[in-house]
Amino acid sequence: MSNTATLSTDNKQTWGGGKSPLSISYGKLMMWVFLLSDAFTFSSLLVAYGFVRFTFTTSLPNAIVKPFSHLSHTFTEEMQKAGLFVTERWPSPELVFNHFPFLHGIHLPLMFVSLMTFILIFSSVTMVLAVEAGHRMAKKEVEKYMLWTIIGGAAFLGCQAWEWTNLITEGASLQNNPFGPTAFAALFFIVTGFHGTHVLSGVILNIVIYINVINGTYEKRGHYEMVEKVGLYWHFVDLVWVFVFTFFYLI
Amino acid sequence: MDHIEHLEHTESPANMKKQIWNTFYVLLVLTVVDIALYFALLSSHSIYKNILFVFLGLVKAFYIVSVFMHMKFERKFLASIIILPMLFICFLIWLALTEAGYTFDSRLF
Numbered sequence: 001m002s003n004t005a006t007l008s009t010d011n012k013q014t015w016g017g018g019k020s021p022l023s024i025s026y027g028k029l030m031m032w033v034f035l036l037s038d039a040f041t042f043s044s045l046l047v048a049y050g051f052v053r054f055t056f057t058t059s060l061p062n063a064i065v066k067p068f069s070h071l072s073h074t075f076t077e078e079m080q081k082a083g084l085f086v087t088e089r090w091p092s093p094e095l096v097f098n099h100f101p102f103l104h105g106i107h108l109p110l111m112f113v114s115l116m117t118f119i120l121i122f123s124s125v126t127m128v129l130a131v132e133a134g135h136r137m138a139k140k141e142v143e144k145y146m147l148w149t150i151i152g153g154a155a156f157l158g159c160q161a162w163e164w165t166n167l168i169t170e171g172a173s174l175q176n177n178p179f180g181p182t183a184f185a186a187l188f189f190i191v192t193g194f195h196g197t198h199v200l201s202g203v204i205l206n207i208v209i210y211i212n213v214i215n216g217t218y219e220k221r222g223h224y225e226m227v228e229k230v231g232l233y234w235h236f237v238d239l240v241w242v243f244v245f246t247f248f249y250l251i
Numbered sequence: 252m253d254h255i256e257h258l259e260h261t262e263s264p265a266n267m268k269k270q271i272w273n274t275f276y277v278l279l280v281l282t283v284v285d286i287a288l289y290f291a292l293l294s295s296h297s298i299y300k301n302i303l304f305v306f307l308g309l310v311k312a313f314y315i316v317s318v319f320m321h322m323k324f325e326r327k328f329l330a331s332i333i334i335l336p337m338l339f340i341c342f343l344i345w346l347a348l349t350e351a352g353y354t355f356d357s358r359l360f
Contacts, residue, residue, distance in 0.1 A: 021328075022325070022326050022328060022329045022332075023325070023326055024325065024326070024329060029329075032329070032332075032333050033333075035333070036333050036336060036337075039337065039340075040336075040339075040340070043337075043340045043343070044343070047340070047343050047344055047347045048347075050344065050347060050348060050351070051347045051348070051350065051351045051354075052351075053351075054347075054348055054351035054352065054354075054355060055351050055354040055355045055358060056355075056358075058296045061293065061294040062293070067290075092293075094289075094290075094293070109290075110286060110289065114282065114286055117282055118279070118282070121275065121278050121279065121282070122275075124315070124319055125271060125272075125274075125275045125319075127319075128271050128318075128319045129268070129271060131321075132267050132268060132271065135267075228321075231319075231320075232320055235315055235316075235319045235320045236320070238315060238319075239312055239315045239316065239320075242308050242311045242312055242315070243308055243312070245285075245308075246285070246304050246305060246307070246308040249289075250285060250289050250304045251301050251304055251305075
């Protein structure tokens with residue numbers, strides 16, 4: 001396109017002032033820079049997790065519990081006796097994250113967290129569809145997709161609250177961990193809590209934008225760029241979840 | 252002030268909606284592959300397994316950033332401003348894991 005041609009042939013014109021050299025608005029550029037700094041914060045938390053994880057031997061292979069088998073009330077104690085939940089070894093995630101709402105008493109490894117991942121990816125899709133509708137100035141469509149995004153975010157938060165409650169009831173906290181090393185529970189609560197706080201602020205921002213869209217603020221302004229800016233933040237939250245999911249539940 | 256004009260908006264392609272849904276399916280399939288591989292490789296403790304999961308995570312991250320966050324259609328210069336600083340993280344990972352290796356040894360002996 002002509003933009004790129006200008007960039008390569010006439011550098012002075014691109015950086016000479018009077019227009020955005022990156023062809024992006026101030027607000028969007030600042031959102032990107034903020035996301036970069038936030039990426040550093042999350043990276044340091046995940047690197048701290050990686051450090052601690054690396055200092056422990058890996059879990060023993062589980063040959064006792066099969067998926068869909070019966071999950072007793074004393075499951076944690078049984079695992080401790082079987083030597084699968086010991087303080088010297090990192091626990092196997094499939095034995096820790098194995099509950100599902102309304103399906104009490106069935107061993108369903110990683111099923112709930114897969115659902116959470118699916119919800120977050122889906123709300124990311126509805127967000128980008130809202131941005132796309134904003135480009136076409138289709139107010140009704142932006143409203144619809146923003147609402148779905150808010151519902152998705154709220155559903156994710158609800159899932160996380162359920163999972164936390166479950167783990168806390170079993171005795172996990174920042175100082176205590178029935179599944180193995182104390183650091184496992186502490187890091188889990190800190191990192192997922194930090195991510196959850198981001199989701200919460202994302203949902204609040206989405207609600208603010210949603211109200212503005214309904215009131216026609218962006219219709220009057222002539223563009224829906226605010227939706228794009230908040231969209232960037234929302235996708236970033238999804239992006240972080242990809243890595244939280246990989247490191248806490250898969251590795 | 253007459254040439255403080257419109258920002259030449261980096262245009263989305265006409266088939267943006269299709270691209271969005273395709274990206275969604277890619278992310279969905281990759282997540283299912285993740286879970287399937289987790290159970291298929293449950294008894295393996297190879298470092299390559301971890302590298303594989305991180306690689307799949309990076310592929311998902313690439314799709315989210317490039318299509319959902321629109322980075323594919325922005326200026327290359329903006330992409331480098333945001334992505335190149337992440338190389339510092341690779342350095343941090345290398346430092347932390349080297350150090351963690353020594354801590355691991357000190358736990359054993």
